[in-house]
Amino acid sequence: QKEVEQNSGPLSVPEGAIASLNCTYSDRGSQSFFWYRQYSGKSPELIMFIYSNGDKEDGRFTAQLNKASQYVSLLIRDSQPSDSATYLCAVIRGGGADGLTFGKGTHLIIQP
Amino acid sequence: EPEVTQTPSHQVTQMGQEVILRCVPISNHLYFYWYRQILGQKVEFLVSFYNNEISEKSEIFDDQFSVERPDGSNFTLKIRSTKLEDSAMYFCASSESSSADTQYFGPGTRLTVL
Numbered sequence: 001q002k003e004v005e006q007n008s009g010p011l012s013v014p015e016g017a018i019a020s021l022n023c024t025y026s027d028r029g030s031q032s033f034f035w036y037r038q039y040s041g042k043s044p045e046l047i048m049f050i051y052s053n054g055d056k057e058d059g060r061f062t063a064q065l066n067k068a069s070q071y072v073s074l075l076i077r078d079s080q081p082s083d084s085a086t087y088l089c090a091v092i093r094g095g096g097a098d099g100l101t102f103g104k105g106t107h108l109i110i111q112p
Numbered sequence: 113e114p115e116v117t118q119t120p121s122h123q124v125t126q127m128g129q130e131v132i133l134r135c136v137p138i139s140n141h142l143y144f145y146w147y148r149q150i151l152g153q154k155v156e157f158l159v160s161f162y163n164n165e166i167s168e169k170s171e172i173f174d175d176q177f178s179v180e181r182p183d184g185s186n187f188t189l190k191i192r193s194t195k196l197e198d199s200a201m202y203f204c205a206s207s208e209s210s211s212a213d214t215q216y217f218g219p220g221t222r223l224t225v226l
Binding site: 034102 | 145147153154155156157158159160167168170201203214215216217218219220
């Protein structure tokens with residue numbers, strides 16, 4: 001049974017601060033890792049993906065992957081009120097057409 | 113920027129009726145997917161489709177469900193004899209190459225079964 005665990009929150013962060021979101025996964029065969037953002041009533045929107053251990057930066061976002069610990073994180077620097085959303089961690093084995101396994105998401109609130 | 117489109121945005125049906133949800137994946141993408149999200153719950157994988165056949169399906173995707181690519185652009189999900197518990201958001205997604213590639217989601221169809 002593939003599981004992806006996230007703290008559901010809400011996680012409240014002051015505007016301008018760093019928001020840190022965490023995710024653990026159970027399937028050691030997972031190869032690709034994604035962070036999606038979902039606003040209420042909307043579809044998941046890709047924020048970042050990461051395949052290799054270490055850090056990957058894209059603008060204000062940094063994804064971190066530690067396959068040995070089966071742990072993925074997302075850092076959001078200089079948090080803005082528009083970053084308030086639910087952040088979904090998703091993992092996949094890849095190599096075929098298998099589907100993403102999603103966590104329940106962390107509800108992030110950026111306080112102005 | 114290319115995007116996945118879905119119609120209708122909201123579908124209301126009576127229990128026991130059949131519904132067809134439609135998706136137009138991004139044009140150069142080869143892998144297509146359906147997911148669902150029951151209100152307040154996580155996004156769940158239903159089925160993936162490649163080269164005109166189902167590649168993988170989850171436990172949720174039972175005989176009540178079917179998928180089809182009737183022409184070169186549309187990708188459909190048919191739900192036969194809908195049940196109350198089928199009420200959910202249904203998302204279509206597509207990826208360019210393998211599933212390890214990024215999957216881009218459509219805006220979703222909200223299905224309400226009365």
